[in-house]
Amino acid sequence: MERKLLSRREFLSAAGLALGGAALAACAPATPAPEEKPEVTEAPPEPEAVEITFWQHYGGESRPDQTNKLIGEYKEVAPNVTVVYETIPIVDYDKKLTSTLAAGSGSDMFAIGDWNFALYTSKDWLAPADPASFGVADIKELMDLYLPGSLNGVVLDDQLYGIPNEYNVLHTYWWKDDMEEAGLDPDVAPATWEECGEVGAKLTVRDASGNMTRAGMQWTYRPPMSTEWPVKCFHPLIYQLGGDILSEDGTECTMNSPEGEHACEFYLDLVEKYKCSEPGFTIAEINQEFWEHRSSIWFQGPWGVGGWRSVDPDTVARWPEGWGIANFPKWSEEYHKRDMSPMWRWCYVVNRNSPNAQVAWKFIDFLSQDQIGWLTAVGDIPCRKGWEDDPATEDLPWLETQLKDFPNGVPVPQTPKYQELADLVSQALERIMSDRGNIKQHLDKAKEDIDAMLKEA
Secondary structure, X not given: OOOOOOOHHHHHHHHHHHXXXXXXXXXXXXXXXXOOOOOOOOOOOOOOOEEEEEEEEEOOOHHHHHHHHHHHHHHHHOOOEEEEEEEXXXXXXXXXXXXXXXXXXXXXXXXXXXXXXXXXXXXXXXXXXXXXXXXXXXXXXXXXXXXXXXXXXXXXXXXXXXXXXXXXXXXXEEEHHHHHHOOOOOOOOOOEXXXXXXXXXXXXXXXXXXXXXXXXXXXXXXXXXXXHHHHHHHHHHHHHXXXXXXXXXXXXXXXXXXXXXXXXXXXXXXXXXXXXXXXXXOOOOHHHXXXXXXXXXXXXXXXXXXXXXXXXXXXXXXXXXXXEEEOOOEOOXXXXXXXXXXXXXXXXXXXXXXXXXXXXXXXXXXXXXXXXXXXXXXXXXXXXXXXXXXXXXHHOOOHHHHXXXXXXXXXXXXXXXXXXXXXXXXXXXXHHHHHOOOHHHHHHHHHHHHHHHXXXX
């Protein structure tokens, strides 16, 4: 089958749209790099032996496998540096980071989601990037190593505080054999939310007692998912309708709007009307369980196929006969107001209190240079330039589809109180699900709680 990958020029343009457009108005803006080059301060010589600690959230085996591989390779070029690497379950990760950093401790370097940058920079927990550790003269040259727009929101007061290692939007994945079994066209994915529900209903399988054994389209609920995922998946429902969780200036909750009610009605419809999703059906983690074939339709980022290929290459090799990938759903024309796919980045950052900041930044530079390794082994879309026309991309036939969602990337609301916001939004969704209704009542309560939280010092 012939296909055309996006050219380097096309992807650079898409990346700029994804992160530089009006959709990111709520993000902390990137401060333009200074015109004049500052004096270059060389990184101090490293001691004979140095140890740095590195924490990262656990999202499957592929990323720690690739990280450990690169740690081994780094030992060959920097034998005096020992990297002590630890992965932490995603459900516990943010809490461990915030508690240790607030106490003035924590690891030398770690990865954080970009939704946490407003909080971490307001607390002065992050060290600015060291251009000399990347072999460049100044912050402008450092930023020029990366795709246009990919560093937006992680630059503050002419300082760069994070190097993206995951650059994500969500796409639709589905099992084609499930579609055939249900008498549907296996090559056509549901394109609207309404179609997701209708198709999901036909794909759901239950036993003789009515217990779900395969979800047509399982949604995210707590537990076992972290607070972040229920919000990440609810946000596009309200945003595409023209609403949002917070006002544009981030000072008040706006989810108790007609758009919020419509979004919540669909959230309930998946359980009540279409019966293709159930709280409690997910046992371990919804992204993993899709590839284990416990659900027929789900939404994952580029890491979805990349991560599962390292666990079960035979299943991934069934593309395009066994499974498919399509662009993120929209509302039907009657309701749809604006395109979006949930967008986020995980970034390598360095602890402000680390005594080995320059050593950590040098290791981050090394990690970020293996663009093709991250793309092919993990599925991460690299932010660092140099991979766009590499022949290795020909082995990723789904890449073209994935890249088309990036221009529509929109992040969750950016606020220093994002963790509290996510928790309150999740609580509201849980109350709506528990009551199987009373949507306006629970959204009004969410607005009251969130507005009060935002006003707290």
